[in-house]
Amino acid sequence: MDHEHEIKNCASHEASCSDCGLLNCYRQESRFPDFCPGESAEKEMIDGVIARYSGDEGDAHAARAAAEVEGLYYGKLTRVEEVLAFARRIGARKIGLATCVGLIDETRLFSKILRVNGFEPYAVLCKIGSVDKAVIGIEEELKLRPESFEALCNPLLQAKMLNDWKSELNVVIGLCVGHDALFCRHSDALVTTLIVKDRVLAHNPAAALYTSGSYYRRIMEKEQNL
Incomplete structure (x- = not known):
């Protein structure tokens, strides 16, 4: 039984891109599965999104800048360098840094890198x-x-401060799960991420996926009480 048939036979499962074993949208070298979300999307929806990529400003400018960085530097630049390359291509000089207190040393280093490369950082x-x-x-x-002063994380105020400063690109450095989401929701500028916090795995959350069949097998247990 192939992967697509397995999905069809699971009545409680609404298939999405994570269930696709063909990935035909990438190179169009195969076929689209029957459940393909892209193939089932209304033409007006697709056309409306594609229209956002037209022109020389806003989403179109950022999308072309991202594609250019990918095309020129795929597998050649670090994430730090890619942020610099993207910022240059969208004309962003004022770079806001939304940082976790636990990664302030990393933020200080990144601020120095930004300044050396002609940017104006504000953390x-x-x-x-x-x-x-x-x-x-x-x-x-x-x-x-417990029973001591402990400051709350304040992503809304972080966003407000950077909005008032009129940052042109904001970079998340290790904000907690949820706090990062709130920051992105309230940021006026585009947001990209430099470091994703994972205290257990030295800020490498993908390691939990790579070891889900061994060291982190517990993550595959049903209905964990988290």
Whole structure:
């Protein structure tokens, strides 16, 4: 039984791109599966999205800049260098850094790199405002150090500060899961990520996927109580 038939036989499963074993959208060297979301999308929807890539500004400018960086430097540049290359191509000089307090050393190094390369960095720490977690209803036992002052992460204020500074590209450096999502929602400028926080795996979250059949087998257990 092939992969597509397996998906069809699973009545409770709504198939998506992660279920596709053909990936024909990439090179068009095979065929599209019957459940292909791209093939089932309404033409008006696709045309409307493609129209956003037309012109010389906004989404179109950023999309072409990203494709150019990929085409020129695929497998040649580090993520740090790719951020610089992308920023140059979209004409961004003012680079906002939304950083975790736990990665402030990395942020300082990246700030130096930005300055050396002609950019103007401005960092806003996650604990900006220094407001205790209790203010938003976090119970003491949920603090890392109960019965003591513990500042909440404040992604909305980080975004507001960088919006007021009029950053032209924002870079996330190790914000917590959820805090990064809130920051991206409220950022006026485009957002890219330099470091994804994973305290257990030295900020390499993909390692949990690569070891899901061995060291991290527990992640495959059903309905974990997380």
